Amino acid sequence: MGRKLFVEVCSAHNLMPKNGQGSASPYCILDFDGQRRKTKVKNNDLNPVWNERFEFSVSDPSEMQVEALDIHVYSERRNGNKDNFLGKVRIHGSSFVKRGEEAIVSYPLEKRNLFSHVKGELRLKIWYADDQNTGAKPQKEEKKEPSTPATVMFSGNNNEPPKKQEKIEKEEKKVNSATVVPASEYVLRDTAPNLALMSGEKSSSYNLVETMEYLFARVVKARALAAKDVTGSSDPYVKVKVGEGRAAQTRTLPKSLNPEWNQVFAFGKEKVQGPTMEITVWDEDKTSKDDFLGAVTFELSEIPTRVPPDSPLAPTWYKLEEKKGESRVKGEIMLAVWWGTQADEAFSEAWQSDTGGFIHTRSKVYLSPKLWYLRVNVIEAQDLIPADKNRFPEVSVKAQLGTTQMLKTKVAANRSTSPFWNEDLLFVAAEPFEEALVLAVEDRVGPSKDELLGTVRIVLNSVERRVDSRLVTSRWYNLEKNGDKPFRGRIHLRVCFDGGYHVMDESSNHISDVRPTARQLWKQSLGVLELGVLSGKNFIPMKTRDGRGTTDAYCVAKYGQKWVRTRTIIDSFSPKWNEQYTWEVYDPCTVITIAVFDNHHLQNNVAEKAGGAKDMRIGKVRIRLSTLESDRVYTNAYPLLVLQPSGVKKMGEIELAVRFSCNSLLNVLQIYFRPPLPKMHYLHPLGVTQLDNLRNAAIRLVSMRLTRSEPPLRQEAVQYMLDTDSHMWSMRRSKVNYFRLLGVLSGPIAVVKWFNDVCNWKNPVTTVLVHVLFLILVWYPELILPTLFLYMFLIGAWHYRIRPRSPSSMDAKLSQAEHVEPDELDEEFDSVPTSKGPEIIKVRYEKLRLVASRMQAVAGDLASQGERINALLSWRDPRATVIFITFCLLAAIILYVTPFKIIAVVLGLYVLRHPRFRNRIPSVPMNFFRRMPSLADRIL
Incomplete structure (x- = not known):
């Protein structure tokens, strides 16, 4: 398929001539993939406008992301001398967007070398398009899912005898319970798995997981089978059995003597029982026993690797063979049998012995939908027709996107038929845009009664996209009512997609992506994150099946827009996944989240039959990439902790292998000096409440879109990964934040305590040394800053020996989950709205009032201190202000005539004076400050 790259050179702004004076005659040279283009020369113009479009051929579309577009700006010189360099722009292919997503982007001009004088910016529009008529290759047909996948059925227990049913009920009570373990079990453990990397296979794509051997059997087709039905045909299917283990089977193909299955089966080596593999062909008979059509047997020792x-x-x-006691057979079957590993390309779509072959057990990769901020600027309306023309209308505009997002403007200040608002409404929209934006103009005719004056429906695919703060063209829309076309007035709107923002769909405490929506603004990736999901250990039973506890565990990992889901390991408390995934990294100060769930959506699952089945949480792990050393493989067992109404529980451990490889250490270090979010967040910031509402809307959109995948990534898993309940009130979380604050202040508090001990001569030797250091710094003040920075350097170097050697994991002690009160847990897990009785709610409300009153008192005290400082010069207390400004005048005179070193020595020795010269009564400045007025006197 041919691909073309289109570049539209729009204009340049604020160019700088070579000597900084005069003018310039600029033009641009464009270079891409060995092809060069040149714009026209704009004579004597430092703000030229070209509006010229150029076309480039992309030789290899798969390599376009590693290519770059170079644009150099020169000023033409008429005297034959070399043209002056005015700046350059380099745009990486990873930021190119396809046709329909293009927008004008301003690129700052860069220097060619350190001594270049460059200024200004270049405005470009870049996109690519695929030419369907230039050698398009036919697409491969996707492999269809078997209509009846081979499965191992589990029977339910609804009709069990009373004693056995009672036993099952006891097991169910134990399902969600786990024994409380010592705190030592909550810590991270180092592991030493047998990775392929450690065996020297560094070039392998599976170098972060252990090798797992599988016996593969590909059943392709058969021909010339025997006819067993009265119609002269058969309904054939194939059974694959290894040793004494359970057999797997293909789908049944009705009425065919030459069937084609093309299915692959993979049996784990640990489940291979016996010396042979037997593949048999059968004719399905719904009324009697299935008929035997032939068999092929393989010795496992002779199967190739x-x-x-x-x-x-x-x-x-292979020719079908007879079986003892069966009738004569005929026909042949096409097979391929081999020993392989999980790295085999046939493994992902194969029936797997450790997953049971269910459709919801296979590993999959999901992508979050591309999210945009949709900005609707409601400017004004004209010629509205209210029902009652004898009153002044109170007009507002209600905007709705889909069924979950609805915003409303204020009532227009000018009450007329031509109201004016100029108010912005912000929504979150997901590609592909399936829902339209509907705006309704309403007149408030009563306390809770609005009359519809007209509506407008806007299709989002027609909305312009912008990447900066430039104003898009506004437009007048005619209003309709109930689908009628007669003129009902019109409304003036400015609607656009804001691609310069990052739409956050995660908790702001552990975000995994900070890129803006518009691909044109993306920077080149810094490296690659590789994750190996190895195994789980000591999982607890999550449900009951056949009268015993069991767990069907799978993992979900999320970083950026890419979600991955491992296969579900059926009926195992120590599952082995050994799956590896990669992500591109654009910012190292981001977090990857890995969670483990128990699959409750298997066939014949009792919970699914009962309805409302949800995958249960087993635990979660977060790893911050900036804590990882480059190109180092971390192998650790992370404890899986879950907070339940009975307290914190360890549900098991998950073993992970993580590696962060960066392309250039210098590029990674430069990230630390850039703003964390795109610049639009700082040029035109959004409010805190507005951001919370937009984040919740984004989470709902991501959850709905991923639930529609096949197999679905279910809502309970998405919400747990994105921490949707992190904003809910919790006494435990309040304690966590309180102790976190104390931890932050512990350092300064310790310094103040140490200084107080020095001033009180608790250790005379230390106090004398502090006196000597103080006098040296006063006499040589130029040593203060070097000494301070040297001291911090020594502290950092000293802490290097106790640096963390492993990534951090979930901390039960930090989470205040080890000794949390049962009533607090019951409150945290209560539903919204509450399901508790009035008495319990009353007790909790009184406790909440007590906690809030303390917070209120602390906030009030801090505000009062600041107001007292402001009162020193505000003349709210005239006498105090006179005293203070008189003191300031005398202090200015004294400081002017007295050397600073003497003042500093006197003040320092006064602060460090011996306790016998101290008085417990507060000092004069403190007494004066505490008498300053605050605004607390004026609060009702």
Whole structure:
């Protein structure tokens, strides 16, 4: 498929001539993939406008992201001398967008070298398009899912005898309970798995996981089978059995003597029982016993081994053989049998013995929808027609996007048929845009009664996209009512998508992506994050099946827009996944989240039959990339902790291998000096409440879109990964933040306590040394800053020996979960609205009032101190202000005529004076400050 790159050079702004004076005659040279283009020369113009479009051929579309577009700006010189350099722009191919997403972007001009004098910016519009008529290759057909996948059925227990049912009920009570373990079990453990990397296979794509051997069998097709039905045909299917283990089977193909299945089966080596693999063909008979059509047997010791990148094993025709006690057979079957690993390309779509072959057990990769901020600027309306023309209308505009987002403007200040608002409304929209924006103009005719004056419906695909703060063209829209076309007035709107913002769909405490929505603003990736999900250990039973506890665990990992889900390991308390995934990293100060769930959506699951089945949480891990050393493999077992109404529980451990590889250490270090979010967040910031509402809307959109995937990434898993309940009130979280604040203040408090001990001569030797250091710094003040920075350097160097050696994990002690009160947990897990009785609510409300009153008192005290400082010069207390300004005048005179060193020595020795010269009565300045008035006197 041919691809074209289009570049529109719009204009340049505020260019700087070579010597900083005079004018310039600028033009641009464009260079991409060995192709060069040149714009026209604009004579004597430092703000030229070109509006010229150029086309480039992309030689290899798959390599376009690693290519770059270089644009150099020169000033033409008429005397034949070399043209002057005015700046350059380099745009990486990863920021190119496809046709329909293009927008004008301003790129600052960069220097060619350190001594260049460059200023100004270049405005460009860049996009690419695929040419369908230039050698388009036919697309490969996707492999269809088997209509009846081979499964291992589990029977329910609804009709069990009373004694057995009672036993099952006891097991169910134990499902969500786990024994409280010592605090030592909550810590991170180092592990030493047998990774492929440690075996020297660094070039392997599976170098962060352990090798797992599987026995593969590909059942392709059969021919010339025997006819067993009266119609002269058969309904064939194939069974694959290894040793004494349970057999797996293909789907049934009705009325066919030459069926084609093309299905792959993978049996884990630990589940291979017996010396042979038997593949049998059967004719399905719904009224009686299935008929035998033939068999093929393989000795396991003679099956070849295939290791990628070897080519796939070619299937071979095998003659069907008779079986003892069965009738004569005929026909052939095409098979391929080999030993391989989980790195085999056939593994992902194969029936797997450790997953049972269910459709919801396979590993998948999901992508979050691309989210945009939709800005609606409601300017004004004209010629509205209210029902009652004898009153002044109170007009407002209600905007709705989908069924979950609705905003409303204020009532227009000018009460007329031509109201004016100029108010912005902000929504979150997800690509592809399936919902339209509907605006309704309403007249408030009563306390809770609004009359509809007209509506406007805007299709989002027609809305312009912008990447900066430039104003888009506004437009007048005619109002309609109930689908009628007669003129009902019109409304003036400015609608656009804001691509310069990052739409956050996660908790702001552990965000995994900070890129803006518009791809044009993306920077080149800094490196690659690799995650190996190895195994789980000591999982507790999460449900009951066949009268016993069991767990069907799978992992979900989320970083940026990419979600991954491992396969579900059926009926195992120590599952082994050994799956590896990669992500591109654009900012190292981000977090990857890994969570483990128990799958409650398997076939014949009792919970699913009962309805409302939800995948249960087993635990979660977060890893901040900035805490990882480059190119180092971290292998650790992370405790999986879950807070339940009975307290914090350890649900098991998950073993992970993590590696962050950066392309350039210098580029990573430069990130630390850039703003964390795109610049639009700082040029035109959004309010805190507005951001919270937009984040909640984004989470709902992501959850709905991922639930529509097949198989779905379910809502309970998405919400747990995104921490949707982190904003809910919790006494425990309030304690966590309180102790976190104390931890932050512990350092300054310790310094103040140490200084107080010095001043009170608790240790005379230390106090004398402090006196000597103080006098040296006063006499040589130029040593103060060097000494301070040297001291911080020594502290940092000293702490290097106790630096963390492993990524951090969830901390039960920090979370105040080890000794939390039962009533506080019951309150935290209460639903919204509450399901508790009035008496319990009353007790909790009184406790909440007590906590809030303390917070209120602390906030009031801090405000009073600041108001007293402001009162010193505000003349709210005239006498105090006279005293203070008189003191300031005398202090200015004394400081002017007295050397600063003498003043500093006197003040320092006074502060460090011996306790016998101290008085417990507060000092004069403190007494004066405490008598300053605050605004607390004026509060009702």
